[in-house]
């Protein structure tokens with residue numbers, strides 16, 4: 407396939423034969439024919455229409471912190487949202503945020519304004535768009551009165567502006583979407599912007615202390631500083647994938663530079679120059695051993711994409 411460079415986009419928006427390791431939480435992965443980084447709605451539309459018209463596959467990436475990008479070459483366009491950032495305070499607990507803004511930055515801004523609700527999502531890296539697309543959520547904790555759904559970002563989504571596969575812009579109310587565990591139902595639509603409706607009138611100092619406490623608690627149990635894409639497997643109903651993996655004796659298991667974390671068995675980390683192939687092989691080993699030991703088929707939570715996969 408020969409992709410001509412689309413001339414009507416700004417020169418900074420397109421990079422050819424781009425290495426993708428810097429786009430992934432794992433810091434691994436091959437190259438992409440094109441890496442496009444739109445910085446306006448019109449540029450997003452151009453990229454989407456270019457892909458449609460040329461029949462070129464595309465992949466949207468926020469922070470890449472839930473994604474393993476395969477080794478090899480992706481013969482399509484990676485659409486990075488990293489240049490599409492900004493948060494606007496609409497007052498009364500409502501924040502309008504562009505999809506490429508970091509979730510951490512959004513939480514910091516909300517806390518500063520005394521808007522409560524997002525503190526439980528602290529420690530989740532990546533962008534707001536990625537968090538909404540995958541309905542990111544804080545972990546369930548014993549003794550807490552919050553229901554699981556209360557911990558998902560979906561609880562706070564008032565509305566979204568999205569682009570469809572034709573590049574058409576539209577608005578959706580949060581309540582229209584079939585939210586579930588790590589699921590938004592957004593499919594191929596690109597999230598451009600979200601309005602979140604939080605609880606106004608909180609004490610900024612108290613919210614900041616609570617957020618710090620929750621971060622430290624997450625840090626105690628998860629390898630937040632290592633290169634990873636978070637929990638590799640979804641929790642089976644009524645079970646914890648991490649516990650199943652730990653009970654199967656897999657903590658510390660290694661293939662090449664990929665390691666099952668000693669701190670949390672549902673994390674595979676890039677310990678020493680891992681390749682995506684190492685990580686994928688270790689994911690398969692974990693799945694196989696858990697199936698053999700517990701008779702349970704683990705389902706992947708992280709997204710594996712890129713390379714020759716489309």
Ligand SMILES: Cc1cc2nc3c(=O)[nH]c(=O)nc-3n(C[C@H](O)[C@H](O)[C@H](O)COP(=O)(O)OP(=O)(O)OC[C@H]3O[C@@H](n4cnc5c(N)ncnc54)[C@H](O)[C@@H]3O)c2cc1C
Nearest residue numbers: 468469470471472473532533535536537542543596597636
């Ligand atoms: C240390 C660590 C801890 C983590 N803890 C948690 C946790 O507690 N809870 C949790 O839920 N997750 C957790 N994660 C996983 C991950 O951080 C979240 O899923 C995060 O929300 C992903 O955001 P991202 O921008 O990096 O998404 P990416 O990995 O870039 O993308 C994920 C998916 O979203 C799509 N996407 C991204 N942006 C858009 C957009 N604007 N429009 C449409 N689709 C888009 C991509 O195409 C892809 O399919 C953790 C990860 C790490 C590394």
